[in-house]
Amino acid sequence: MAALETSTFSEAFSMKGGDGPDGYAKNSTFQRGVVDATKELLSKAIAENLDIEILSSSKTFTIADLGCSVGPNTFYSVQNILEAVEYKCQTQGLNAEMPEFQVVFNDNTPNDFNTLFKSLPQDRRYYAVGVPGSFYGRLFPNASVQVVHSSYANHWLSRVPKEVADRNSPAWNKGRIHYSNSTDAVLKAYEAQYAEDMECFLNVRAQEIVYGGLMVLIIIGRPDGTPHSLSQANMTFQILGSCLVDLVRKGIVDEKKVDSFNLPMYCMSPGEVEAAVGRNGCFSMERIENLPAFAPPDNVSKAKLLATHMRAAMEGVVKQHFGEEILDEVFDLYLKKIEEQSSIFDAGKLISFLVVLKRKA
Template sequence: MSLISDGIKDKLDVNWFLSTSNTINIADLGNSVGFVAVKSIVESMKQNIPKSKQDKVQFQVFFNDHVRNRYDTLFKSLPLNREYFAAGVPGSIHSRLFPENTLHFVHSSYALHWLSKIPDELIDRKSPAYNKGKIFYTNSCMEVVEAYAKQFARDIEAFLNARAKEVVPGGLMAILLPCFGVKKYPLVEVIDLLGECLMDMVNEGLINEDLFDSFNFPRYNATQKEINDIINKHNHFTIEKIQHMDAPSFKCMSPNIHMFMLFLKSSWEGLIAQHFGSEIVDEVFVVLRKKVVTSSALSKANMNTVSECFVLLQRKTT
């Protein structure tokens, strides 16, 4: 939040925006409950507005997430004393969501590591990247890793192209996503354990093997260099700041298996139900919990590998 606040103070000309409209449009993309971030963004913008104009300024905030997530939770949880108008906008962050030149600030936290689709070659039996018997790129051949990396790059490019149309010249975009120098870290290990659970169910006859082989987990954990290289190829934004950071929320996390499993289920059950059917979801997480308890996934050493990448981009004016 301090990096976002500094970026708004140093880079965003709020008064120039207000010369044509009294409304500031903010979008929180990929996380329909980003209230803390939005509150900080609005407060930081207000500090850049002369007091004589503050009462006239209106803030419109658009919360976006996939349609499978529950927007009723968002609307029930909105702060009553908020200083902005709120609206929910369903749809993929990798495509257009807003009219041209309407957004002044875009925030996206822990969304862009989720892929828009599984690369086709992962489920093509004739492809060198056919990922048979596995659901992720860890412990897979280099062709599988490259397929994931290329899809991530395509997704980031699509995201930037869409936002280049929607963000006004001079507008800012703040992105936070997992960033790792190594491919092994707590959630990766748990994804591997999920694969073991699903394979156990294949062996027990509860899941069809072909159905298992057509499932790959749709996320990619990029390094800072990968993120930097992809964004630098895009000519509509300038990188104002890119910073590798520790992830204090993970490092301070107590190894509470109950809370951790609630987090996993809320994040993953939709993917599992969509592919395998909702009737197996509870059993999957019962088995997964047993595997997590006996693994090193929640060890302090694993938690200390988690890090993040903060990127501040500004829409070019020419």
């Protein structure tokens, strides 16, 4: 066997680890809301789309969660899938053939696996495995996984498109940190990177998932037909960019640093995913539907929730490029701006959608 395909993913991107107050473990309420909303949809998808043959064809049933971070959401998600598979076994009279379950927790190598492993549920009914590495490369042996799940991860590109950080390129993204409020050339560079990444993602998963196996993706994106600039997720990135530009004006951050910084994120639409799945050809699209919008409890400030979440998710990339010392200032400013522009919660278009794919035989 030749050396495994190495990933192009700059593995700098991982959620903030540990279980401290700023860490992802304590600041993933937005995602948790999505997990809850998805629970029933996911159970239904397993019940309706998982072939019985898969349940009896292997002694071990492997569920992989890609981009798992450090928990706890990953534990809820995989438990949910496991119970749906068990229920399917029971209702099909396959109790005697109930497989052993193995759960693979995957995230980029810098992810805090130590915290993840220490947080594993004590009463879990599965063998727990950690696999470090980018999901844009091969992670698992051929045909070794029955269900792949990934929640809130596919909007991370494998890298920033090279040309947008190149002063000599027409796609140079000067003074901005994202494509969504930029030129056509920058948008095209991001679109091309997304297309390449999604092709790669589907291609490697097609090798790893058994025939008949399922892939369940929960994606944050924009409705079909909505321009990138009007997607709420993108608007929040634009605000982060404006915070950095403010720090340039204050002389705290070097202008060139902002010019060379870009977020490796792409806000895809359901239609774009359908097109990519069609081009790849290895999966059938079993289901694609919007998830109910998440509404935080009345006593929780949406702005504060978004700001703390943004910090948990983005602190890593910001710190890597600008240094630790600006973190407090930039994210404090971010909260202030979000509170001032709370209209983005109404005006911006945001969707999360569920995609269920089945590996064709």
